[in-house]
Amino acid sequence: MSEAALLFANEAFYAAFARRDLEAMDEVWSRNAAIACIHPGWDLLVGREMVMATWRAILSGPQPPITFDNAQAVIWGETGMVVCHEHVEGQALVASNLFVREGKIWKMVHHQSGPLPVG
Template sequence: MAPEPLEGIDQPDDGGALAAHRAFYAAFEARDLDAMSDLWRHDAAVTCVHPGWPALHGWASVAASWASLFGGSERLQFILTDERLHRVGDVCWATVDENIIQGAHGATVNALNVFEWSDGRWWMVAHHGSPVAARGGEGQ
């Protein structure tokens, strides 16, 4: 049986934060609004920047962005590379290269995901994705 999408995020250690980070991508890939909603803190302090979008602040704006993104017809597949997790106190941030496959196309986005430990679990409070420009060769 597959683990529950949010299983492990109630662990106060780095493993719990990593579980929350991975749950974000599981919800994103599945285009599961309920799972995405369950992961985020629902308050005015959350922020999200999708590639090419202006910064969104507050849960209402962030939630609307996920609804818009998930309304598309083509599924996304994420291959995550160069994942790094850092923690200071009750805040943990993950950096990752999102290698995204959509149909016959692909792109890489550098992402920063921020989680806060509160009320007995890790909550997502920020996501920032920046597209990676194609490189012409090594060292450029």
């Protein structure tokens, strides 16, 4: 699978986030592999139940719009990584998103986002 397919999976994650679409967000994440997530300012979340519970809370709350840019993809074997910048209410964040190949589809297994270093 190409980097374009990996970037498409990354775009699907941010589209689900921006639309506050829990069903689409659920589809982005792997059901077969172990998953983890670290939201900005949150502790480590491990396991599908815990990760999806936080997305339910985030997507149902008054979260401001999110956009992303500068996405760069790397693939090694059945694993892919996308690093990018996120923008929320004028705040710039840096994110890393890890995916595994499940058949012909890239599925997210890890998302981490945090503030850009000052300077």
